[in-house]
Amino acid sequence: MNAYREGKQRLLQAFAAQAPTAARAQRLLKDLAQHTDAALRALWEQAALPAQACLIAVGGYGRGELFPHSDVDVLLLLPSGTDSHMPGPLRESLERFITDCWDHGLEIGSSVRTLDECLEEARKDVTVQTALLEARRLAGPAAVFKRFRAEVQRHVDVPAFLRAKTLEAQQRHTKFEDTPYALEPNCKESPGGLRDLQLLIWIARAAGLGHTWAALAQGGLITALESRHLHRNEATLKLIRCLLHCQAGRREDRLVFDLQAAVAQQLGLQAQGSVRASELLMRRYYWAAKAVTQLNQILLLNLSERIAGGVAPPTVPVNERFLDRGGLIEVVDDGLYQREPQAILETFVLYANVQGLKGLSSRTLRALYNARQVMDARWRADPVNRQQFMAILRAPQGQTHAFRLMNQTSVLGRYLWVFRAIVGQMQHDLFHVYTVDQHILMVLRNVRRFLLPEHAHEYPFCSQLAAQFDDPALLYIGALFHDVAKGRGGDHSQLGAQEVRRFARAHKLSKVDTELVEFLVAKHLRLSQVAQKEDLSDPEVIAAFAAEVGDARHLTALYLLTVADIRGTSPKVWNAWKGKLLEDCYRLTLRHLGGAPVNREAEIEARKQEARQLLALRSALPETEAPLWRTLQLSYFARHEAAELAWHARELWRHIGAPQPVVRARPSPVGEGLQVLVYARDVPDLFARICGYFDGAGFNILDAKIHTSTDGVALDTFQVISSDPATLHRDLVPLVEQKLALALTQTGPLPEPRRARLSRRVKSFPYQPRVSLRPDERAQAWVLSLSASDRAGLLYAIARVLAKHHINLQLAKISTLGERVEDTFLVSGAALQHARQQLQVESELLDALALPA
Missing domain, CATH: 1.10.3210 (Hypothetical protein af1432)
Structure with a gap:
């Protein structure tokens, strides 16, 4: 029962034992398919199924290739007239065959249908129709399979199939943001991946135009050079996908960060200076995917024209070098760019400027693909080309599309x-x-x-x-x-x-x-x-x-x-x-x-006056602001806008000197998240407890303004946002006000930061933590700058260190750049006046910033 698994393992071990090449990967895919064929045939013979039944490989397996951990898709074709409910013995035989396959390690994806059922399902679902087009007989009468293939081909509506597969590809490309250059691309599904190549073969097969690159070249759909390039880049993508499966030990088609280094190492790639081996691997992948994208455009347009039956779209001259072919720019002849290299950039000048032109025809794409050798240093230095490049930049419209198209066709990088x-x-x-x-x-x-x-x-x-x-x-x-x-x-x-x-x-x-x-x-x-x-x-x-x-x-x-x-x-x-x-x-x-430097005192006075007006509009009593403002220093008024001053005064005028913490929250005036006000007795661990609450409640702190009044009360304002993008922040206001106030009444040791899983990017590309502590411009406080990979609980961990050493915060600037944080704090405290204690603080901060083992 283990013979299939052991045979497959021997094939994979033999492949891993030698330096991987595209040719060896292709041989492995064929060997795995043949090994699987033999196992399925043996089990089929034991199953005692009807003589007219067929076992057919479909989908990717139908192409006679099998990636190490891909599904084995098969069709069990029953004789026409078989009852859909199937008699008991037949059902038992089918169930025994499928069970035996799984018991032997064959993870099959199976469908059981008659020919009529296959045709009906193919009519309803283009995916089924596509799988059936790649059918390959494994067992059963050859005549039955021949009739099956003929009927499947006869029932294909080629124009409808082309339209459906093109729309399907557009949908797939949109899912991957229409670029082959994702940092973790899917080498099968992403633009420029293997699926784009399979799409071309499916359409060509459906139209009876061939199912190999060589056949398409013989049919005049691509040139011999394009055929070689398609074959070479397909082999590169297959090799990478094969290595991904082997490294992951499962079906994995994404070049995820976790596997990039391992695949690069298996390919023998080594770092070159500051360029990692994984970057060299990705560069190789991107260039292959880019070539596939270019050649896919050419061949898909040619297939569309051939399937349309030679009905050419209307053609209108644009100038002596270009035609408007149904909205696509077409060169007047294939040798235009070779003969007049200046016409290359003119193509994109027209694309940007001429209304109604929405792309390049296959003839133009092919001419650009074959003109790369003329885009040399002399071409780049040509004054006419320089004028044309500036004309694209200064065009009234179309720059985005023009430069993207120039990059897709490799013209931008060559200019x-x-x-x-x-x-x-x-x-x-x-x-x-x-x-x-x-x-x-x-x-x-x-x-x-x-x-x-x-x-x-x-x-x-x-x-x-x-x-x-x-x-x-x-x-x-x-x-x-x-x-x-x-x-x-x-x-x-x-x-x-x-x-x-x-x-x-x-x-x-x-x-x-x-x-x-x-x-x-x-x-x-x-x-x-x-x-x-x-x-x-x-x-x-x-x-x-x-x-x-x-x-x-x-x-x-x-x-x-x-x-x-x-x-x-x-x-x-x-x-x-x-x-x-x-x-x-x-x-x-x-x-x-503009010649009006900020007069700090005048600015603050104007801000106060505006705040008073806002309070009056909210029906506040005269002098509502006075009790609070008398306790605050100039820096408070400098760092808050008039609307914030009014909000603080309105919420706190009754609570001046209150023993219990006061917490107020509102939807942030800037449009996202909450603005949270904390008014509480200043204690060394106050900031840490606030951060601890936000961390535990799943909020990210975007900004913190920290102030201490002349009577020893902290007045802190936070901009926070929920880590859940679907959160309605307005609904969280009562919860935050209640729970944060309760958290600030707690005493005893600060709780440990919560542990959360690191993202794959952070694990694969950890950012080296950095701590910088230096006096500010006036030498009255210290500027603490921190850089590290972001993770849940990080700000709280920093705050715990500061609280431990009784370091006071005056200002916090929280900056999150994707999965990296760049935070700056203005701090003061006795510990910072002594070199030894300062080193201790810096050391503990580095430990707090370090990623968990």
Whole structure:
């Protein structure tokens, strides 16, 4: 009974014993299929099934290939006329056959049908129809199987099948965000994966046009070169999928972080400087997937035209080099790009500018694919091409689609040679979820959306600023180059600034514009750092940043690029609070640049007056604010907006000096989460207990403003958001007010932080914890900066260390970048005045930040 399992294990061990190659992987897939064929035939013979019954391999197994842990899909074809309820002996024989298969280690997926039932199911479900098209006889009369295949083929509605499979592919691509460059791609289902190649063969087989790349080449659907490239890249994908199954010991088609290093090691890949072996593996995968994507477009368009029966769409001349073929750009002849290389970029100028053009025809795609050798250094330096590239950037529309299409067809990387180096470049910084090239194109898209009226509702302030910006092309250039030096080692911002300066000179940008794009690339992280890590209520912080920016044009361009950049890293990184911090920093800096530096006293007085007006609108008694405000220092008023001052006064005027903690919550004014007010006697572990409650209740702290009144009462305000995105925060207000107040009355040792599973990304790419403790500008407090991989309970663990050493918090800036945290605290305490105790604090913080073993 173990013969099948042992035979399969011998095949896998033999494969693992030698260096894996594409050819050896293909041989393994064939051997596994043949080994499975023999086992199934033997069990079929023992089952005593009707003489006219057939055992048929379908689906992937029907192709005569079997991946190590893939399902074994079979059809048990019964003679026509067999009762659907089946007589007892037949049912028993079928059940015994299926049970024997599982007992022998054959994990089959089986269906039992007559021919008529097969045809009916295929008519209703294109997936069933697809599986039947790949049928292969294992046992039973050859004549019965021949009739089965003929009937299945005869009942295929080829145009309907093409439409259904194309829509199915679009749906699948959408699921994977229409990119082969996911950090953990599915080598079977993702765009550019094996399923895209199988799709082509299914359509060709259904149309009777062949079922191998060689046959399609003989039929004129692809060239011999394209056939070789399809075969080579298919072999690469099969090898990777095969290794994934072997490494995981189960069916695993995703190149997950946990397995990337192991697969790379098995392929013999070794780290090259700062580039990991897993990155080399992923680069190999991405290039194969990209080639598959390009060739898939060409062949799918050709198949569609062939199936349409030669009915050509209407063709209208665009100019002497291009035609509009049913909305697709088509070259006038196959040799256009070889003869006139300048026409390559002209293709995308037309795509961006001419209304109604929505893509490239198969003839144009093929011509681009075959013109890669003419896109050389001489082509890049051609003044006409440089003018055309700038024409795309300055087109009134279409930049996003044009640059994405240029990247898909490899034109962008061949024109911007520096861009080619980051195609498929992974980012292991725990908050980017796209490869570098895809992130850059996402940022370009985000900038472009700021200028489109139909997207003005998304970021109204950004749209307002972008509409007034004098030359949007400069923003697009900043987006294209801001991360283009990633992966080189060194400061990618400075290296990128050098690259964009070369680009600007080559493309004859003015000195002023050159300086701007260089500034954008060199400083593209600076606004985010100031807004999220420094005290925006400090006029000196704003003055220093204003001096660094220089003028309103630079500030506006940097703000737009920063918002687009953060939005383009990951759907998890952006939130409304982060947007508010950036906007506040922009507005404060703009006012300073306008010649009106912040007069702190006047600003605070105006803020107080606005708060009084808000209180009056809420029918508060005169002087409602006075009892609270008399106990608070200037820094409190500097760090809170008028609406917050009014809210605090309205909620606390009756509780001044109260012995019990007061907790109030409301939906956050910035639109996400809750704003929580805590008013309680200041004790060393207060902040830790607050963090402990939020941690246990499943809230993430986005920001904390910490204050202590002159009479020793803490007045702290927190911006929090639930870790459950479906949460209705308004409904949580009573619960938070009650439970947090109760938690703050507890005494005794602080509870241990809760343990939670680490994400796979954090486990695979842990971020080295860092702690920095330095005096602030005035040497009156200390700035504590922390960086670490994020996890549940991390802020609480930090707070416990601070409470243990009686370190007081004055300000907390909480910044979560995907699965990495960058937190900054303004702290004070006697322990920080002594070098030995300071080292102890830093050491314990590093232990708190370290990932659990």
